[in-house]
Amino acid sequence: MTHSALPDQVAGDFYTNNFAKNAQEGSLILNLGPQHPSTHGVLRVVVEMDGEYILRAEPVLGYLHRMHEKMAEVKTAAQFIPNMGRVDYGHALGWNWAFVGAVEKLAGIEVPERAEYVRVITCELNRLASHLLWWGAYLLDLGAFTPIMYAFDDREKILDILQAPTGSRLTYSYFRIGGVAKDLNEDCLSRIRAFIPWMRERLPMYKDLVSDNIILRKRIEGIGVIEPEVCRRFGATGPVIRGSGIAYDVRRSDPYSVYPKLDFEIPTSDLMDARGRYDVRIAEFEQSLRIIEQCLDMMPEGDVLVKGAPKPSWKAPKGEAYFAVEGARGKIGVYLVSDGGKNLYRTKLRAPGFCNLSLFAEVSRGTILADAVAILGSLDLIIPEIDR
Amino acid sequence: MPAEFIRILIGLVAVAISVGLIGLVMVWVERKVAGHIQRRPGPYEVGPSGLLQPLADALKLVGKQLFMPDKADPILFWLAPVLSFLPVLLLFLPLPLGDGLYALDVNLGLLLILAFSGLAVLSLLLGGWASNNKYGLLGAARAVAQSVAYEIPLLLSVLAVSFVAGSLNLAEVVKGQGTWPWNWNIMTQPLAFLIYMVSALGETNRAPFDLPEAESELTAGFHTEYSGMGFGLFFLAEYANMVVVCAVATALFLGGWNGPVLPGPVWFVLKVSLLMLLMVFFRWTYPRVRFDQLLNINWKWLMPLAVLNLLATSFFVKLAQFTEVRW
Numbered sequence: 001m002t003h004s005a006l007p008d009q010v011a012g013d014f015y016t017n018n019f020a021k022n023a024q025e026g027s028l029i030l031n032l033g034p035q036h037p038s039t040h041g042v043l044r045v046v047v048e049m050d051g052e053y054i055l056r057a058e059p060v061l062g063y064l065h066r067m068h069e070k071m072a073e074v075k076t077a078a079q080f081i082p083n084m085g086r087v088d089y090g091h092a093l094g095w096n097w098a099f100v101g102a103v104e105k106l107a108g109i110e111v112p113e114r115a116e117y118v119r120v121i122t123c124e125l126n127r128l129a130s131h132l133l134w135w136g137a138y139l140l141d142l143g144a145f146t147p148i149m150y151a152f153d154d155r156e157k158i159l160d161i162l163q164a165p166t167g168s169r170l171t172y173s174y175f176r177i178g179g180v181a182k183d184l185n186e187d188c189l190s191r192i193r194a195f196i197p198w199m200r201e202r203l204p205m206y207k208d209l210v211s212d213n214i215i216l217r218k219r220i221e222g223i224g225v226i227e228p229e230v231c232r233r234f235g236a237t238g239p240v241i242r243g244s245g246i247a248y249d250v251r252r253s254d255p256y257s258v259y260p261k262l263d264f265e266i267p268t269s270d271l272m273d274a275r276g277r278y279d280v281r282i283a284e285f286e287q288s289l290r291i292i293e294q295c296l297d298m299m300p301e302g303d304v305l306v307k308g309a310p311k312p313s314w315k316a317p318k319g320e321a322y323f324a325v326e327g328a329r330g331k332i333g334v335y336l337v338s339d340g341g342k343n344l345y346r347t348k349l350r351a352p353g354f355c356n357l358s359l360f361a362e363v364s365r366g367t368i369l370a371d372a373v374a375i376l377g378s379l380d381l382i383i384p385e386i387d388r
Numbered sequence: 389m390p391a392e393f394i395r396i397l398i399g400l401v402a403v404a405i406s407v408g409l410i411g412l413v414m415v416w417v418e419r420k421v422a423g424h425i426q427r428r429p430g431p432y433e434v435g436p437s438g439l440l441q442p443l444a445d446a447l448k449l450v451g452k453q454l455f456m457p458d459k460a461d462p463i464l465f466w467l468a469p470v471l472s473f474l475p476v477l478l479l480f481l482p483l484p485l486g487d488g489l490y491a492l493d494v495n496l497g498l499l500l501i502l503a504f505s506g507l508a509v510l511s512l513l514l515g516g517w518a519s520n521n522k523y524g525l526l527g528a529a530r531a532v533a534q535s536v537a538y539e540i541p542l543l544l545s546v547l548a549v550s551f552v553a554g555s556l557n558l559a560e561v562v563k564g565q566g567t568w569p570w571n572w573n574i575m576t577q578p579l580a581f582l583i584y585m586v587s588a589l590g591e592t593n594r595a596p597f598d599l600p601e602a603e604s605e606l607t608a609g610f611h612t613e614y615s616g617m618g619f620g621l622f623f624l625a626e627y628a629n630m631v632v633v634c635a636v637a638t639a640l641f642l643g644g645w646n647g648p649v650l651p652g653p654v655w656f657v658l659k660v661s662l663l664m665l666l667m668v669f670f671r672w673t674y675p676r677v678r679f680d681q682l683l684n685i686n687w688k689w690l691m692p693l694a695v696l697n698l699l700a701t702s703f704f705v706k707l708a709q710f711t712e713v714r715w
Contacts, residue, residue, distance in 0.1 A: 028522060028525075030522050030523075030526075036607065037607060038605065051529075052526070052530075052679055052680075139675060142675040142676060143595065143596065143598070143674075143675045143676025144673075144674060144675035144676070145422070145426075145671075145672055146422075146425055146426050146672050146673060149426035149427060149428065150426075150427070153427060209673075213674070213675065215596055215674050215675045215676075215677055216675050218677070218678070218681055219675060219676075219677070219678055219681075368678070368679060368680065369526070369605055369606075370599075370605050370676075370678045370679055371678065373605050
């Protein structure tokens with residue numbers, strides 16, 4: 001083999017070597033990832049370990065960087081929507097909404113009322129699917145092989161429902177500037193109505209079999225404690241900040257669409273640990289179901305796309321706009337600047353996972369490797385979103 | 389050639405064949421059970437109900453290139469899987485399948501099994517150490533800490549039973565138990581049985597104690613770098629070890645070949661299968677415990693309990709002897 005002839009100093013890349021400079025005597029530098037079963041994609045974490053204990057950890061990003069923000073500069077606003085479905089495969093509709101909402105705000109486009117309800121329903125269904133995906137994968141991280149199969153069973157039903165109106169199962173580009181692409185027909189609505197009691201029946205089973213399991217509780221209780229102050233400092237949002245006791249949810253704190261009309265709670269937990277974040281997500285299942293239920297009853301008849309909705313050649317007016325929605329992982333923000341030209345001048349995407357991940361280096365210090373994996377999972381990271 | 393030697397030879401051949409067969413069948417059973425627990429059919433394409441799937445997998449493993457990482461220690465690296473598998477064959481020799489149906493009649497059969505099963509940890513250590521991989525190293529360190537810790541309560545619980553039976557010969561222990569479940573040692577030694585089964589899970593690195601190969605933390609732990617039959621031997625040894633601990637549990641606590649109506653060996657196999665199914669169920673239902681918790685369970689609970697159990701047992705055994713003498 002050729003590389004065996006290289007001296008030891010050349011081994012490792014820039015990040016490892018830079019990280020190793022400050023290493024303690026006798027510690028072990030370990031690369032978790034970019035290919036590692038518990039990083040769910042191509043996240044890489046360089047850790048310095050003393051036995052099983054982690055002295056330092058440093059996430060290394062960029063393995064899935066696809067230049068979405070740059071692509072926005074060479075596409076018109078309407079052409080850019082498919083990109084948004086690919087930023088976060090877990091909660092694609094949240095990103096759809098954030099971008100479309102920003103453009104609507106910029107151009108002052110009013111969305112038909114029915115479209116708002118359709119958006120809420122599909123977005124919440126997608127949130128459920130995202131939380132189910134997290135739940136299954138998280139338990140897989142903790143060594144329980146079976147829950148992911150049940151989670152995917154439920155998720156499959158949601159994907160089947162969303163498949164009809166959106167035309168895809170994962171990377172949706174369903175929202176349009178001024179509405180949505182297709183109305184939810186009667187068949188689709190009845191399937192959603194049937195799904196709600198099904199999901200409600202499953203939740204107690206998950207609680208009995210998984211959430212209350214003593215091994216699981218011992219694994220996630222008291223680890224990865226994040227103080228509310230730290231959450232604020234790092235800009236954490238979503239279930240991560242709510243798991244630390246701050247009821248921050250864009251749907252309530254900066255209301256958009258028809259959310260002010262809906263009756264739902266923002267689950268929080270004062271535990272501040274991985275268990276707190278787990279509980280918040282589990283409680284959000286029920287809240288999302290409540291939202292969908294109300295929307296189905298309140299939904300008016302009418303169009304789902306505004307008359308004269310922007311075509312691909314449409315030029316956004318001059319100005320700037322910021323719009324944020326509550327994604328499954330936290331606050332999804334899109335900031336647009338338009339100079340009135342063919343393409344948007346600048347599109348800045350604020351990914352919640354990026355801020356949440358930055359907590360990891362802080363929280364994982366001094367924990368053991370197994371806990372670090374549990375903490376990483378509890379932050380619910382989707383790597384493509386972090387790298388954008 | 390002495391008759392005893394021939395008996396051992398035949399026994400070894402039979403064991404080698406049956407270990408392979410049991411390994412294949414167990415893989416199939418595990419995958420089928422896992423499938424049904426997870427609401428999917430499990431393997432069903434190859435052969436009737438997918439029965440030949442493990443055979444296909446084994447052929448695939450045999451056909452794979454044996455790969456060794458750069459800078460690994462070649463001798464130790466290849467010694468490890470062999471070393472993990474060979475002692476397993478010996479473990480089967482003193483196991484009594486039925487009355488007089490064992491390869492090796494030895495007074496210290498139990499001791500032989502415990503001694504040679506202790507060798508397994510050496511192979512895990514060698515494999516993890518020699519493969520020049522940090523995950524392998526961590527896995528090996530975990531394996532050693534775990535096996536050393538869990539061997540002690542295992543031994544203590546086994547000792548309690550042999551106190552009652554007055555013998556370390558497995559066949560003798562089985563003969564000391566009666567036909568019906570209430571005549572079995574599990575009735576007099578329930579705590580020892582519990583301790584034994586938990587320690588056995590730890591000893592065989594089965595979930596929820598599968599930390600040396602914890603997939604989500606250490607990719608595959610000590611066998612991260614093994615391909616083909618290198619991995620295959622570790623895998624086979626794990627299943628064979630499972631069979632051995634379940635068989636010993638059957639002989640010690642569940643009356644061995646004793647049972648009504650059916651012939652002895654059938655009862656023995658039935659009981660072993662039941663215990664193995666239990667282990668499979670554990671694996672597919674529980675999350676993995678954490679490393680420090682694993683050791684805490686052992687040192688804080690299993691160990692003191694096993695010692696207390698042993699003391700109480702020896703006290704009652706002595707008491708029984710005294711009263712007998714006086715009468």
